[in-house]
Amino acid sequence: MIAFEGVSKRFPDGSLAVDDFTLTIPSRSTTVLVGSSGSGKTTLLRMINRMVDPTGGRITIDGDDVAKLDPVKLRRRIGYVMQNSGLLPHRTVIDNVANVPILDGVKKSEAHAHALELLDTVGLDRSLAKRYPAQLSGGQQQRVGVARGLAVDPNILLMDEPFGAVDPLVRDELQQELLRIQRELSKTIVFVTHDIDEAFLLGDQVVILRTGGIVAQAGTPAEILANPADEFVASFVGAERGRRALHIDAEHGDRVLVDGTGRVAGVLTDGPGGMAGTAAGSAPE
Numbered sequence: 001m002i003a004f005e006g007v008s009k010r011f012p013d014g015s016l017a018v019d020d021f022t023l024t025i026p027s028r029s030t031t032v033l034v035g036s037s038g039s040g041k042t043t044l045l046r047m048i049n050r051m052v053d054p055t056g057g058r059i060t061i062d063g064d065d066v067a068k069l070d071p072v073k074l075r076r077r078i079g080y081v082m083q084n085s086g087l088l089p090h091r092t093v094i095d096n097v098a099n100v101p102i103l104d105g106v107k108k109s110e111a112h113a114h115a116l117e118l119l120d121t122v123g124l125d126r127s128l129a130k131r132y133p134a135q136l137s138g139g140q141q142q143r144v145g146v147a148r149g150l151a152v153d154p155n156i157l158l159m160d161e162p163f164g165a166v167d168p169l170v171r172d173e174l175q176q177e178l179l180r181i182q183r184e185l186s187k188t189i190v191f192v193t194h195d196i197d198e199a200f201l202l203g204d205q206v207v208i209l210r211t212g213g214i215v216a217q218a219g220t221p222a223e224i225l226a227n228p229a230d231e232f233v234a235s236f237v238g239a240e241r242g243r244r245a246l247h248i249d250a251e252h253g254d255r256v257l258v259d260g261t262g263r264v265a266g267v268l269t270d271g272p273g274g275m276a277g278t279a280a281g282s283a284p285e
C-alpha cells in the first residue's frame with residue numbers, strides 16, 4: 001500500500017504544484033491519477049520514487065517513510081515507464097531491458113534471458129531484441145519501456161502517460177495489453193493520464209484532480225459515473241453528455257450499469273454501498 005499523508009510540493013520558484021494531498025493506493029490494483037495539464041499528476045507520481053521530494057507531509061510504502069529510504073535503491077525497486085519510452089538510444093532493446101538488473105548485480109546472461117521472457121510478456125517478438133530503439137515503431141518502443149519497467153520484478157509500477165504519444169489504434173492495443181499483464185502479474189500500478197476514457201478503462205481506483213493536486217473525486221469508475229461529486233467532475237467525465245449516459249441492463253442475472261457506448265461501468269449489488277465497481281469495459285465477475 002502506498003499512502004500520501006498531507007503531501008505538498010512547492011518548487012523553488014514558488015509554484016505550489018501539490019497542496020495537502022492525501023490518498024491511499026491499495027496494493028495489487030491499478031490507481032489512475034487523471035486531470036488536466038498542470039494538475040500535479042507527474043509531480044505526485046515522481047514523489048513516490050523520490051525523483052521529486054515533497055516539501056510537506058509524507059509518503060509511505062507499506063508503512064515505510066520513503067524520505068528515509070535511499071533514493072537510488074528505491075528507484076531501482078520501483079518500475080517507471082514514461083511517455084517517450086525513455087529508452088537509451090545507443091543500446092539495443094535487450095540491453096535497455098536488462099540494464100537495471102545488471103546494475104543491480106544480476107549476471108549478464110541471466111539478465112538477458114529474463115529480458116527475452118519480458119519481451120514475450122509485453123507481446124514483442126524476440127527477433128527485435130538486437131534492434132536499436134530508433135528501429136522500432138512508437139508502439140513497440142512503449143512495449144520495450146513497459147518491459148524495462150518490469151525488469152526488476154517490482155511490486156510497484158509507475159506509468160506517466162505511457163500511451164500518450166501513440167496513435168489511437170496502437171493505444172487501444174497497448175491498453176488491452178496492460179490489462180492482460182496486470183491480470184497476470186497483479187502489480188501496484190499508479191498510472192497518470194489526462195484521458196478520462198483511459199482512466200476508466202484501466203483504473204480500479206480513479207482519482208480526478210483539479211489544479212494543485214486537489215482531489216475532486218476518488219472512487220471506482222462505477223462510483224464516479226453513478227455519482228459525480230460535483231459539477232466539475234460531471235463535466236470532466238462527460239456524465240451529462242449522452243456518451244456516458246448510464247442505464248441499468250440485466251445481464252447474466254446481474255444488474256449491470258452500462259454507459260452510453262454499451263460499456264459495462266459496474267455491477268449493482270444489494271450491499272450497503274449499493275454497487276460493486278468493475279473497471280469500465282471489463283466484464284463483471
Ligand SMILES: Nc1ncnc2c1ncn2[C@@H]1O[C@H](COP(=O)(O)OP(=O)(O)OP(=O)(O)O)[C@@H](O)[C@H]1O
Binds near residue numbers: 011036040041043194
Ligand atoms: N521543476 C518545476 N519547477 C517549477 N514548477 C514546476 C516544476 N515541475 C512542475 N511544476 C509546476 O507544477 C505544476 C504541476 O505540474 P505537473 O507536471 O505535476 O502537472 P501534470 O498534471 O503532470 O501536467 P501535464 O499533464 O502537463 O504533464 C505545474 O503548474 C507546473 O508548472
